Amino acid sequence: MSTVAHRPPGTKPRRSFSRGDAANSWINVALRRVMRWEVGLCLLIVIVMAGSSAASSNFLTPFNLETMALNATVLGFLALGVAPVIVTGDIDLSIASTLALCGVVMAVLWQHGMNIWAAAGLAIVLGGILGLVNGFVVVMFELPSLAVTLGSMSTYTGIAFLILQGNAIINFPTSLVQLGSGGLFSSDFPIASAILLICAAILAFVIHWTAFGKSVFAIGGNRQAARFSGVPVARTRILVFVIAGVFAALAAIFYLGNFDTAQANMAADQLLPAITAVILGGVSAYGGAGTIPGVVLALILLQVLESGLGVAGLSGQEQTISVGLLLIIAISGGVAINAARNRFRRSEQRSSIASPETQEVSQTVSIKSEDQSTHEQGH
Amino acid sequence: MNAKLYSGAVSVRHRGLFTLCVSFVVVALLVSACGSSSSSSSSNGVGTATTSAPTSTTKLYMIPKFTGIPPFTQADQGAQQFAQQFGYQLTYGGPTSSSATQQVQFINNAVANGYKGIFISADDPAAVTPALQRAQQNGVTVVSFDSDVLPAGRSAYVQGTSAQQIADIQLQMLGSQINYTGDFVILSAQATDSNQVLWNNLLVQDLKTNPKYKNMHLVTIINPPDDSTPTAVQYAQNVLKAYPTIKGIIAPTTIAVAAAAQVVQQEGMCNKYVVTGLGDPKQMESYVTSGCVKQFALWGFSREGQVAMCAMHAILTHQITGKQGDTFTCGNLGSFTVGASGTVTAGPPTVFTDSNLDLYTF
């Protein structure tokens, strides 16, 4: 099949912003692959926000927006950290426990006289180590990550309890609380959200514009092929676990700043929401596809939805059910649309005449559907 | 190789749309957030730090630890009775499982929606306090019940019965059945449950200081990793096997006491082990009627809700501020005095035996 369009006479050449091979570059392919997903998320966010504002005038208020942003910070760091892991085809169930253990260690160190920021730094290092342990066991022993992180989840929580028992450490220094719940430059926009967005931007850069990031996608797409292509599979897989651990530690820091308390079982309930956010953000459960901006959008969508449902008066159980339904509708809807496009594209390919319109339409096929149908593995 | 790699104008158009969407969302958020940086009180209808007198459409919100279990449903029902009397609108809602993050969401929603008062039983006392303080700054009155928060986060705390009474009554119930002699174990809840920690500490104090209990010895306190029934049953079974020489079990949670009773009854060891603690009459009914459990105690969750509503009403109408010494009345329940650190005790514990199981129509 030729990649050069035969232009019927009288039509103007289409301008392309990508130059030659850049069209086939990883980033462009990746962007095209999931761009439709992000658009869908944006639309959903707009719809939900519009609906919620219509349902209640109290939705689009500075107070509500600020508290929504704050409450999503911990979840945001967890989701961002675990997203690369899922892209490589693994999963990390221990992120909430890593958060708890890092938070506990940080709190205990501070309680024993260490400067809070030094303790925070150590917590980040600890997060990296805990992630390293996960990655090492999964990669070196070639074990399923679900099983290993299931075990490390219990282990890390257990250690957190061993350290802190049932006690709680409270009243952290004002500087930490300010970081966790204060506003940026005395506005209402939370510092925590600003830092979250910055970290997301950095992570997005690393994942989408560096060789390391390309390795991550390559491994998720086809591990064997990646290995044959010279991608350092083992090292990359371990590194994403380390990233997950570091982000969990960051989440712990912001947890302490926002909630001003450390307990051994803190944020235990944030694991499944984090994974939900990552999947909703367009990261394929089989690995190999997804974007960081997508995860950020999904986080916004989830938070806006929960707040909107709450503002509209739905009870806790109705909200839980709604989030589950949203996940089903979004994912199966996305799959259905892709399947439809595939069928359309295939029927179009059979016609040999390439008019500009049909070529355009045939190019709108999302690549993600193909990759999804070729991936059948579980975690 | 095939059409999918052919980029072209399509990507431009969709890239633009994508950027547009993201920008819209981000800008909208920024504008709204930074829009009124003057003060947090603006057109959202939530007042500033001064509370206004409640009108007939004053809305109150009750946030349990989690929905779906009887004690909190009963507290809600009790509060509703007096809410109707006072002309308030009470909404009940909370997470479906223990989660501080979600409770904070509910607190924020209540504040954003113009609720004037929040009742809360905290999943994590310290973790929800900052959010409650924010609520108070926005003119919302907070009354905690069942599981307190840090004092800075609420005006008053209503407890079903006093911690000291809880400790006393449990020791008394156990002691009277084992002739005040022997070892026993406390089967408690999660180690992070502040109520449990407080009650157990007081019980240990009691044990040490009261000469009546000098021949009773507490072997250990068991803290299961979660508050579910299967876990409680598993740990109850473990207790009996690891400490076969004990005379009884004190279980200060409704889950744990029912679990311990279930285990002891199933194994036919009712004559060997005394089970007592804080139990829900309906949950314990089958164990009491079979004679396995002789006594247990509880207080009325309904009553707790009623008193909490009265306290909220008293604060909202500026009769009291919640400081020690304040008094308020609560219909036919009588008058109540606020104790140390804003704590109100709703009543004494009730000891249930097989003769008064249906005392409270829970």
Added chain:
Amino acid sequence: MNARSVTPGISERGRFGLARLLRIREVGLIAIVVIVSVVAAICIPAFRNGVNLREMLNNAAVVAIVALGESLVLLSRQIDLSVGAILGLAAFITGSLLGQLSGLGGVGIVLIAILLPVFIGVVLGLVNGLLISFARMPAIIATLATLSIYGGLQVVVSGGSQVYAYQVPTWLSQLYTTTWLGIGSFVWIGAVWVILFSFVMRTLRWGRDLYAMGSNPEAARYMAIPTRRRTIEAFVVCGALAGFGGLLYIAQYGNVDATAGAGFELTAIAAAVVGGVSLFGGSGSPLGAALGSVLLLEIENVLALLKISIFAQQTLQGVAIICAVALYAVLMRRLQQPASRNRSQSDNDTPQVVKTEVQQ
């Protein structure tokens, strides 16, 4: 692709290797269980206690039944995170119905008590299966979503109340302590299920289809295995077993509230994984899942009897899971290595390479 390579656990060495491998797979696990039991029995007097063994095995039986269902799903390279919620929902609905029908007696009630939770499990499992087969959702996402939905439904259905122990019919509440020939009733019930499904998975076409789908989904499709239908059926059976577990839940605990079953799915998956059910699909067995349950609960029992601090228990259980999985994987790899020199080291690669070429 011939039929031999999709038969469970076959090595390329041929029939003799097959027999050895199949036997070794479970024998190893049985050996571990026996060793732990013997050591515990010798060192810890309380372990030998009849009541302790009965309780531990009864508890293991409940986990085993749900893990059994989960293993069917795992074998076909899927996963079901909603089994805990299914169990809880089935337990609650059945419990409240039994409470209201307490007047009636006899066989009718027993039939209802057994069939209703299974039926509820079937329906809920069917939803899972349809979402995964027809809506083409990845199993982990679909069951994550249904976990939320079923959990929310538990609260809605309970209406803030619960099922109380006194509402449970006596014959059911006594089931937990009933022993037949000295062995707890739950164990007998569990054994029946394990034997039934071991037979199904090894002998019946249905079982071999699941193994095929788990080993190599594309190839299974080319072999005209009705993968969509099998997937739905696997989830239906998984749900049915989880529902049945709900019945045992009522028998064991009496009081059933809206939080029943929460977190149980992770226990079931851990038990299956410890029992050698591969999360990559295609290997493992119902018997393995059952043995994994026994092993898990044995470890928990031993730790409790040693009076190790509860926090240390939790840590050690996590470490135990990792060790068990690692041990199993290392063992299996060592046994398969001579025959699989040409096979790739990591899993599920070959199918992908074939597929992408074909698709394009």
